[in-house]
Amino acid sequence: MTTVTTDTPVKPQPGIPLETQPRRTKGSALRWLFVAPALVYMLAFFGYPLVRNVIMSFQHYTPQTFFTGKAPFNGFDNWTAVFNNPLFTDSLWHTLVFTVGSLLGQFTLGLMLAVFFARRFRLSGFVRAVLLLPWLVPMVVSSVVWRKLLDQDTGVINTLLMNLHLTDHAVPWLSSPSVALLSAILVNIWVGIPFNMVILYGGLQEIPRELYEAASLDGAGPWRTFRSITLPQLRPVVTVVLVLGFMSTIKILDLILALTGGGPADSTQTLGTVTYQLSFQQLDFGQGAVVGNILILVSAIFAVFYLRANRSDFGQGK
Incomplete structure (x- = not known):
């Protein structure tokens, strides 16, 4: 007895060879498998906390909520209270000044050091390693040390300035409302210089030497070479440095709390400090979430x- 088996033919998709279709489906599933973790x-660690924080900003969330589980919605009461708080307006301005001042100082000095160390010389590796120390030391430790150095009465900075006759009185670095923010900016610049220097130094090493040789043959000076070759070639690296620097500076908390x-x-x-104060000192978690x-x-x-604005640096057209 003969059995005839009839297979249903697979209809190929237009324009795609039949033998590549299963392979493409398998490859797509494999890619999603790698992306899934x-x-x-x-x-789990970014999406859920973000959504939970947004919901909390519309709730009356107090320490009692941790025991009762009840956090009634209060509409925009938390948002109204925050925007009507003069401390929030002042902190917004302080954050802007602190962030812009820190980024300008860190990037400018970091770029200068990166260009300086791009020219190899004896002990350059050792000096670069020493300059990395501020970046390696924990932020709280650096802040406590600088608080001692900037002390108005016993600080080394004031003692040195008066011994050099640069000032005839002790500067209230941390005790004067008009100077304290500047002091915090200077300390943060000191902490952030090594990061900028290392990233920009790495970017400088990727610039082809032939470009500098061609510029030298054309008679370009140091400033023209830097402006026409170094900066354009560093644009992708500069983008990364500024974005990461902005993200880390605008939310800074430990430095200011310790300083x-x-x-x-x-x-x-x-x-950052207002969020901490509202949430963990005044225990108003709703306004802190705002x-x-x-x-x-x-x-x-x-x-x-x-x-x-800089997407062309990443291979995308404008």
Whole structure:
């Protein structure tokens, strides 16, 4: 007895060879399999806390909520209270000044050091390693050390300035509302210089030497070479440095808490310290979530606009 088996023919998709279709489906599934752990991690540790923080900003969330589980919605009461708080307006301005001042100082000095070390000389590796120390030391430790150095009465900085006759009185670095924010900016610049120097130095090493040789043959001077070759070639690296520097500076908390505690007279309060104060000192988690959401929103807007403005550096057309 003969059995005839009839197989249903597979209809090929137009324009795609039949033998490549299963392979393409398998490859697509394999790619998603590799991406899945990262997606799960992002959703669990970034997506869920972000959504939870947004919801909390519309709730009356107090320490009692941890025991009762009740956090009634109060609409925009938290947002109204935050925007009507003069401390929030002042902290927004302080955050802007602190971030812009820190980024300008860190990037400028870091770029100068990177260009300096791009010219090899004896002990250059050792000196670069020493300059990395501020970046390796924990932020709180650096802040405590600088608080001792900047002390108005016993600080080494004031003693040195008066011994050199650069000033005839002790400078109130951390005790004057008009100077404290500047002191915090200077300390943060000192902490951030090594990061900028290392990243920019790495970018300088990737610039082809032939470009500098051609510029030298054409008679270009150091400034013209730097402006026409070094800076354009460094644009992708500069983008990364500024974005990462902005993200780390705008939310900074530990440096200011250890250095000034937000004082004197709230002159060094930033969005980060206000979030901490509302949430963990006044225990108003709803208003603390509002400031935290604003901080996240500002960071996201900066990242999106800056990356879109420089998307050509990443191989995309404008």
